Amino acid sequence: MLRAMIRWFPILLLAMLTGCPDNPIKLCETECALGEVCDVDVGVCVPAPLQTYDGPLPGRNSKTAGTESKVFYAAVDPVSFELLGGTLTRSDRDIRILTKLTNSRSIAMNTNASRVVVVWLGDDSRFRFATRTQDNDLWTFGVVQADVAYAGTENFAVALDEAGGLTIAFQATDRTLRVVRSNDRESWTVGLVDDGGVAANGVECPATIRGTRRPGGVGIQPSIVQAPDGVWIAYQDADCGDLRLARQVGTGWSVDVVDTGAIDASPVTQRGRTGGWSTMAVGPSGNVGIAYVDELRGTLKYVSASSLSFVIETVDDGFEIDQNANQRKDLVGAWAHLDFDSRGAPTIVYMNQSNASLRLAQRPQEGTRWVQRTVASEGIVGFHAGLVELAQGRLISGEQMVPGRMSGSSFVQVWE
């Protein structure tokens, strides 16, 4: 065998270098970009053919997003680190392996009427994205190379405007909230949104607290939407445990502290701790809602945000009567995901961390109380909760962990 290889090697090498006379190889002049390969027939870079993924869908780092009729799914396989993306229906799926990452990591996804985008953080602290149109399964890829250097973290979210422009909100390594934006997904600009200073509504995180927490700073677990009047970003100030909201005003930003989780009864804590797991959505009438977790009280909150005021409601206080007739306190609200149904009712899926179950809360009409129910409770579910409201029904999703396998993860889909 070895002798045969030695005999044929010069011939093979010659063929590779010169090409066959009848079928000449045309090398691409530049290195092909992410997600592309060189088409040696024509010598240009073309989108790489994406392999179909037939395995069980992982729930780890899964995201769902959609329009009225189409649901997109993306996730990172916790074992192979393959980034998966594609579409789901009640009975079928079309999932491709978009790329392979170096480890399991967070992703963000968003859609508009015509396009879907998936964003992740590269090893060089710069963002990557993969995007396709609603109707064509041809994915294109890009690296977010901005006008100035930036360094992202795993706290990021993405918004896609109707024209296809992208805005990625992220906590930078200097613990500020920044955005990197592009209208054409080619030229990008970086902007500072919030450096943690005094908010427009006068609320301040004292200098004695600022910078004392790890992780800390502003921009933790951000959520971003394209509201009718511009981009809105909700996020946690991890130093002071506040929910902050940044709203685009012209070319700048206006930041308000929405909730400080004010303490009325804590034996040990002088300031509340709220604003975790923030999630935003825009309702059919253009109204913006924010769901988030009061981490100190272990409750899920919702705020109707207008340009003038914030009305805060408790969605789920986590109290249940147990078998001993004690009122048990559950921690609820992690992995919250908010969407509005076709009637405009805010709907939130989230985790009950005490029961490892997946819950759904909905406020059927303005002014009525929130109604909660458990959607899935088999095994360990609730991580990476997702919700897509469709014209007909909804998809509730999440990760189901398998006891004994930290990386064992399956994707739970509940179609209603």
Place this chain on the structure above:
Amino acid sequence: MKRLGLMLLLAGCQAVTLGDSGAQKPTPQPLAARVLIGAEGLTRIYEVEAPDGFALDAAVRVVPATSSQWEIGPVSTTIPVASRTGAFDVDRFRVTNEFRNVSLVVPVRVRTAEDLEICRFQVQMASATLDSAVEATIDTGVVLAASGQPAATTSAATVTKVGPCAVDGTARSSSSQTLASLIETYTRDALLASGAQNLTVRPFEVTGILDDSVSLRRVSVFDNRRGGFAVTQRSNNVTLASDGLSAELGIGMIAQRATCAPPIEVNPAQPSATEPISPAELEAANADLALAVSAPTLQQMAETLALSGFLCQGLEDSRRPEDNAELIAVDDIGLDALGLDWLSVGPWVRASSAPGALPSLILRPQTNDFVISWRDFVIDVYADVQGTNVRILRLVTTAQATLRPQVGEVGQISTTIDALNITSADLTSDWLTAPLGPDIVLPWAKRAVLLFLQDQFVFPLPLVSPHAMRVRNVTVRDQDVAVFLDIEN
């Protein structure tokens, strides 16, 4: 705020708010507790009530003089006490204050028909002693006050004019007394007159022995832990005798249930009987005072604390790990013993607890300890999984712990667990890969309960003192537990 801090101690290191008991005035059980304050304790009470010294207050004294009028005083100052001793003289308690190098400035107004001049004279005495008998009276609480006229002894005083003045110490009054001697007399009289004021104290207020009805509410971020209880404590048979100041205390409690506690009632209060505390016990403990609380009262206190939410703990502290007392290192909890070593969790776990039933207490005087039993006590263990604080297991135990009281604490009796007997342990978790047998669960439960509860058995003293009360000794007796205390600052 200071008051709140004190109540922290009363409720066993948990925050409470103190308020009027309103309509809730529990009926006190007689002889629920007993208190004895010895001579050293009474003296100490005077010391802590007047830490800056002896308050000297006297009004103006008008003295006619030739062609003028002298207005001596007023003075309102504090003079340091060199030593203060208290001792029983038969059935009377005598307090002696000794002063050294007394120095004070006495103003003198020299008033004529046309003019007023304000002069100042410095009075200095090498020493002064004020001796007084004290008696106890009941006047909306126990009051110690001077009995009869105190006796003052002073060394010769020097009176020196301070600054310019038209008259000096040699000037004479209409009755031919020198101004200096009048000022000296004024100072001595001021000492005597202030004696009564300085010797009037309310010893129960100083030591925090409640003689009232109050309500305490548990402070918590979680609504289901916000219970409370009303306490009535009344003193009876207060005597000041050669043994010291002693009183019997009636105590009654009514719990307002926190919903985290089981919906059951506290057992009816049982008749109490505390044993007298002997001066010899007090002296042996080298303590200022002793408080004996009857076994039925302790039992009722434990039940009341459980019902009002004080045993529902955990998950309330969101401070950084270095400040957070709720965090337990994951290495200590030993998840691997349960087969949970596959679970990638953060460096800390946290626990929350809730009682499933009311605890019970048994005193063991022969070993100077007591046994607390509980049933269906729930401990939920939370860990950080994927950046999320999730419950990874629930442990429900029925157990008895032998608790040994510790000395040296302030405002509370902490205990160490000498023995722990888990009679049943039920461990449930969605995260287990296989069911666990009792051979694994029981040892783990014992370790976990020790880990979670080792610092939790803290018994508040039924005292609301503005001063720190340090536990010098604890004696478990047949009928009660006697706590020997020192009054600190």
